[in-house]
Amino acid sequence: MTSREEIIELLKTGDNYIIGCHLHPDGDAIGSLLALGLALETAGKKMEMVVPGGVPAMFRFIGGTEKIIEAPTFSPEVIISVDCAEKSRLLLPPETFVAGVPVVNIDHHVSNSMFGDFNYVQPEAAATGEIIYYILTAGGFALDTRAAEALYTAVATDTGFFRFSNTNDRVLSLVAGLVKTYNLSPGHIAEQVHEEKSYDSLRLLGEVLSTLRIAKNKKIAWMVLEHELLTKHSVPLEETENFVNHAISIQGVEVGLFFKEVNPGEIKVSWRSRIAVDVSRLAARFGGGGHARAAGCTINAPLSQAVAEVFSVLNGCFTENAVKEERQRV
Numbered sequence: 001m002t003s004r005e006e007i008i009e010l011l012k013t014g015d016n017y018i019i020g021c022h023l024h025p026d027g028d029a030i031g032s033l034l035a036l037g038l039a040l041e042t043a044g045k046k047m048e049m050v051v052p053g054g055v056p057a058m059f060r061f062i063g064g065t066e067k068i069i070e071a072p073t074f075s076p077e078v079i080i081s082v083d084c085a086e087k088s089r090l091l092l093p094p095e096t097f098v099a100g101v102p103v104v105n106i107d108h109h110v111s112n113s114m115f116g117d118f119n120y121v122q123p124e125a126a127a128t129g130e131i132i133y134y135i136l137t138a139g140g141f142a143l144d145t146r147a148a149e150a151l152y153t154a155v156a157t158d159t160g161f162f163r164f165s166n167t168n169d170r171v172l173s174l175v176a177g178l179v180k181t182y183n184l185s186p187g188h189i190a191e192q193v194h195e196e197k198s199y200d201s202l203r204l205l206g207e208v209l210s211t212l213r214i215a216k217n218k219k220i221a222w223m224v225l226e227h228e229l230l231t232k233h234s235v236p237l238e239e240t241e242n243f244v245n246h247a248i249s250i251q252g253v254e255v256g257l258f259f260k261e262v263n264p265g266e267i268k269v270s271w272r273s274r275i276a277v278d279v280s281r282l283a284a285r286f287g288g289g290g291h292a293r294a295a296g297c298t299i300n301a302p303l304s305q306a307v308a309e310v311f312s313v314l315n316g317c318f319t320e321n322a323v324k325e326e327r328q329r330v
Helices: 004-013 027-042 128-138 145-158 169-182 186-194 199-209 227-233 279-284 303-329
Strands: 016-021 046-049 078-082 103-107 118-121 220-225 255-263 266-273 294-299
Touching: 004 103, 004 118, 004 128, 016 027, 027 046, 027 078, 027 128, 027 145, 103 128, 128 145, 128 169, 145 169, 145 186, 199 220, 199 227, 220 303, 227 255, 255 303, 266 279, 266 303, 279 294, 279 303, 294 303
Parallel strands: 016 046, 016 078, 078 103, 103 118, 220 255
Antiparallel strands: 255 266, 266 294
């Protein structure tokens, strides 16, 4: 594993960098990418922050997002991946990767495949934004209000705005320092991320909620979004990312699932769980990954088949848990 000091040295000695993040970027991906890119720019480095498809609308309020582009315009000395567990999910054109150009992998997903030439992966971190914060401050890189807001957004979104179990005193101290030093408005950030929804996305949510089902064991709840319905409402995919939270919010439910038919035969599955189930391990069986309580994967199959395959794995998981509980009682 590469050390923080080695990462800092790479950031200080190079002259130009390209920074990318994972497919369907969330707040942690955009916030981490933006904070690192702005800090490098302030340090006099040539850099490009690349997100093919552009920045999701809910994160465009952060200052500096207008600098994020959809394709690189130069060949870098160093490629930096943030918040991405697999190289195949890294949103950079294939021609970006040239022999001899090192890839720096900075992440906090326990499922990270260590695909970089330099890997700095800290699963104990609440967000990749937390890792970026400590790299930049330890390295003496200057932060401005834009970078601070990006870091706050990164940490806030990956902790469910400080509701998830990965929230701790270290995280709260970090964001409190950002708020105090850079005069950030937590209320404004939360409003931009959670309360600025399009009319169409709420109409779509209403139709998706009508598909909500709960398993006989009362431990699994799920919803589906068919491609035809997604097309009908013309809602960007990122606006559906939090729909799954409605499934896991049901009392007694241990696993919440949301099946999105992105295209016919291409199903994106969002997983959420409580303490009993590590969904990152389950999503990994389908080539995905993430965190113990929040993960994702893509299954290339008809929607009904994807649902059946996931439930086959889940039912086995709950059977295993039941056996373990029975053994502990003996």
